Amino acid sequence: MHLTNGQERCLEGEMGEPLAWALARLVRLGDEFDSPGLLPVASVHIPDWDVASRRDRILSLGSEGLATRCSLNPGRPLTDGSPLPTGLLDVRTCTPYLCGQTVSRDSVVAWGGRAACAFVNSALGARSEMESYEDALASAVSGLTPERGLHRDEGRRATVAVLIDTPEVDLAALGAGISASLSGEVPQICGLRVGLGGFKKLAFAINCQGDMPLFHVAPERRAPDGVEAIYSSQIATGSDGRLDADLLILGCPHLSEQEVNGWARALADRPVGIMTWFFISALCSDKSPKTGEVLGCRGRVNVDRCPLSFKDEMRGRKVACTSPGLVACLAVAGVDAFLVTDDEALDMMLGKV
DSSP, X not given: OOOOHHHHHHHTTTTOHHHHHHHHHHHHHHHHTTOOSEEEOSEEEEOSOOSHHHHHHHHHHTTTOOSSEEEXXXXXXXXXXXXXXXXXXEEESSOGGGTTOOOOTTOBOEEBSHHHHHHHHHTSOOBOOOBOHHHHHHHHHHSEEEOOGGGSGGGGSOSEEEEOOSXXXXXXXXXXHHHHHSTTOOEEEESOOOOXXXXXXXHHHHTTTSSOOOOEEESSSOOOTTXXXXXXXXXXXXXXXOOOOSEEEEEEEEEOHHHXXXXXXXXXXXXXXXXXXXXXOHHHHHHOHHHHHHHHHHSEEEESOOGGGGHHHHTTSEEEESOHHHHHHHHHTTOEEEXXXXXXXXXXXXXXX
């Protein structure tokens, strides 16, 4: 793996302990993937950080500032109100692209988090591998990442096509089917038009196992030349057919401002018949104060937190989710969770089931 003179000096400790640690970590990662060298990154998103030792490590290694703009996956406040390291945005969400983390197409970034990484690759066209906590932190400290995989054109080509062959498509169900049936592939969904909200719903559903951080969407129902094709009806799942929940979770990934407003309009002046938890970022909550109050009167609003951090509270309950990725994660944690559609969720809240 080729390093510049400046990178060699950092690795040898001439630029301080944080950079020496970061370069050593990235060189080990690069050697594992036969990387030719290190690439500069435009931004970083750090996952799996919300335990005491990892919070302290971010503050310690970032004490002299981070090399690039950085955000965090959901979690508790990083500090007790003291200033954050320079370069670290006050953003703790699985939807950092809604909260100030802007990226340009084809820019190299280092984003962890299954929902965030799949979105930044697929919807925004930036180039990121699935970064772990340690690797993302090393990139934040150094501003670098080893060239590999999805950074390269050849790593981003579709390996299988999914042809839409039904008049209506439930994006969550389609994403869950792709995740379950096409593990490790780079799928191209053909015959589908979606906006950023649709990409948001697809991203975590497709990448819920962390092995499909890139997918493509094309309006033409035609597979790329030389790419095997299957029909969406062969793999799409559906809701689990259960409506016996005593807890409903909305906001995995975090609700956008538009989703907050939509749910608030649907519930305005109506009592809610099931315990409901809404998950949202602080920035989106601040941008939707009145509609956020509506949700707060009809359930529990969890700001900057991940549903998985409350799994102990969920055990012993029957938990309905509109996110297949969350259902999969909760099942691993021993929670009785099942998938419902948005319409089924609304019927639950309005007491129609």
